Amino acid sequence: EAGVAQSPRYKIIEKRQSVAFWCNPISGHATLYWYQQILGQGPKLLIQFQNNGVVDDSQLPKDRFSAERLKGVDSTLKIQPAKLEDSAVYLCASSPQGETQYFGPGTRLLVL
Amino acid sequence: EDQVTQSPEALRLQEGESSSLNCSYTVSGLRGLFWYRQDPGKGPEFLFTLYSAGEEKEKERLKATLTKKESFLHITAPKPEDSATYLCAVRSGGGADGLTFGKGTHLIIQP
Numbered sequence: 001e002a003g004v005a006q007s008p009r010y011k012i013i014e015k016r017q018s019v020a021f022w023c024n025p026i027s028g029h030a031t032l033y034w035y036q037q038i039l040g041q042g043p044k045l046l047i048q049f050q051n052n053g054v055v056d057d058s059q060l061p062k063d064r065f066s067a068e069r070l071k072g073v074d075s076t077l078k079i080q081p082a083k084l085e086d087s088a089v090y091l092c093a094s095s096p097q098g099e100t101q102y103f104g105p106g107t108r109l110l111v112l
Numbered sequence: 113e114d115q116v117t118q119s120p121e122a123l124r125l126q127e128g129e130s131s132s133l134n135c136s137y138t139v140s141g142l143r144g145l146f147w148y149r150q151d152p153g154k155g156p157e158f159l160f161t162l163y164s165a166g167e168e169k170e171k172e173r174l175k176a177t178l179t180k181k182e183s184f185l186h187i188t189a190p191k192p193e194d195s196a197t198y199l200c201a202v203r204s205g206g207g208a209d210g211l212t213f214g215k216g217t218h219l220i221i222q223p
Contacts, residue, residue, distance in 0.1 A: 004155075031209060033209075033210060040215065041215055042116070042199055042201070042213030042214050042215050042216055043156065043199075043201075043211070043213050044213070045210035045211065045212075048208055048209060048210050055208050055209070056208035056210055091155050091156070093155075095209070097209075098209055100146075100158055100161060101146075101158070101209075101211065102158060103148075103155035103156045103157070103158075104155050105153075105154055105155050106154070106155050
């Protein structure tokens, strides 16, 4: 069974630029999550989708971050404009509803 | 607000030297305590889920236990390939399923 796929794996941008990350979850998993992991910290939840609806986005900085999950499968996370403090690894995870979350390899973002 | 504290932050052991990692938590209505392993440059890899005090789970050289306030990850006779960061996370009551993670324990096993 294929795991969670993410792209790109690495991205370097300058502050105030925009960037987008893509995630393809494990086939059949209804729930999709985006986490932010700053160096030396544990992952922090940004947003949870159930199919194509948002369940929890309470920790998403909505002035600059947005996410969508069209057709209840793939998802895109966007940052516009990026700040220096957005430098982190962005992890996508998926799960059957209410069960174990499986993580992708992450996208490493560096904002200069 | 859910909180997870892991200790120690880093641990260096000799191959074969057993030890335990600690995860203390405060949560309103625990709906699962999770252990993940994370290798450098990779996403977290699922190890265990524990749901109630007294529960134990084992996998190879790892055993996870749970009390009402903390969880332990025991590693018996570790090998260099067990070197990684071990993350603890909790899922609390309510409709959302997002996990709250600790900062992790960076484990190094020296041959």
